Amino acid sequence: MSAPDRSGVRVVLAGGGTAGHVIPLLATADALRRRVPDADLRVLGTSEGLEARLVPERGYPLVVVPKVPFPRRPDARALRFPGALRRAVGAAAGAIREIDAQVVVGFGGYVATPAYLAARRAGVPIVIHEQNARAGLANRLGARFTERVATTFASTELPHATRVGLPLREEIRTLDRAALAEEGRVHFGLDEGRPTLLVFGGSLGAQRINEAVAAAGADLLAAGVQVLHLTGAGKDVPAPDQDPRTGACYRALPYTDRMDLAYAVADLALCRAGAGTVCELAAVGLPAVYVPLPIGNGEQRLNAREVVEAGGGLLVEDAQVDPGWVRGVVLPLLQDGPRLEVMATAAAEHGDRDAADRLVDLVLDAAGADR
Structure with a gap:
């Protein structure tokens, strides 16, 4: 093996594991490469999460770390947990040694805990x-180490917390909705001059909203x-x-890989309130009606609270x-229309496009590198 650069x-x-972890990670990696073109980067992830496809596609080396969920009850999985965690920490430590890493950056999820421990x-x-808005277990643990x-x-309640915003993928960070609106209408087969509702609920959709x-x-x-209704796979x-009278159309698609164009054509979004969704819509100045997922720990309601306020x-x-x-x-x-314009301005003023650079x-400060 050749010596690392x-x-x-x-x-x-x-x-890894979900888009909520992977998308900000990739946005940060891209921002690092923009700032330090010869940066040597490694990404820790699982073999079955989105990162298994997205990280190599983006051109970054992926080091697979075993998925080790925290046990929540005293069962057989809890008995296997210490050994599984040791193996995961060992895999993370190997990646750190391979490039003589100057800093480890964690975004939460299953692989973050082994990375923090290593x-x-x-x-x-x-x-x-x-x-x-409500921190996960891995980052609550990691915040004790830094x-x-x-x-x-x-x-968000974490020790030493500094708000930087959410690192956004490049096509959203740089989106000019007005400039792309016509391309979006052509792409989705929509008309100019009509109020446009964008409906989506994540990759799997939101059944109640759909119906x-x-x-x-x-x-x-x-x-x-x-x-424009993205129903979910x-x-x-x-x-x-x-x-037949107004000519208005209803475009129902399972998904799109051009959310930038979907945002560009819309006047209002109706959607769940995942952190990525909330931050992207605010950053591009698209008003939304947020319907938090009714299960879990209530984090989606907290995610949307600030932009709604x-x-x-x-x-x-x-x-x-x-x-x-x-x-x-x-x-x-x-x-x-006037109310939507006021909401759009408020969303854009609250939104943040520069989070990746602040992160x-x-x-770079942690690595002792010159900016």
Whole structure:
């Protein structure tokens, strides 16, 4: 094996399993490469998460670390946990040694805990980024080992926390919605001059939102509103196609790999409140009605709270979302252009496009590198 390139900063980035960990990690890696073109980077991830595909596609070496969930009850998995954790820490330590890493950057998730433990044992500085308003277990542990703790939201409770925002993928960070609007309309087959509702619920969709909007679809089209509905993989949504009188259409797709164009054509989004969604919509100045996932620890409600309080969105409980609510709340909002403009301005003023560079500042400081 050839000797590693030591002319640039040497960084191990750890995070995987979900888009919430992987997308900010890749955005940070890209920002590091922009700032330090000869940076030597390694990414720790699992073999089955999104990172297994996305990291190599982006051109970064992926080091697979065994997935070791924290045991939550005294069962057989808990008995296997110490040995599994040792193996995962060993894999992380190997990646740190391979490039003689100057800093380890963790984004939470299954691989972050082994990375933090391996870095602490090796005496390598740690930088943490917490995506959600409510910190996960891995980052709560890691924050005990470092004073360089970055958060997306000001309300996140972690020791030494500094709000930097959420590192965004490049096509969103640089998005000019007005400049791409026509390309987006052509791409999705939409008309100019119509109010446009963008509906989505993540890669798997949001069933309650899907059903409510589809059932109210005829009323939206009759009012001249066009709908771009990303239903989620495997979700069949029986929605109308086009209103014969107004000509407004309903475009239902399982997903798109051009969310930049979807944001560009929309006047309002109706969606869940994952941290990535909230931060992307605010950054590009797209007002939204956020419907937090009704299960889990309530983090999605916290994620949306700040932009809603700033006037850039509305928050509604999942149980309220039905066809009548779409007709009575969402439709009038889409017809109120001045209010949407005010909300868009508030969202953009609250949003943040420079989080990746601020996080890179912390990483380079930890590595002792010149900026």
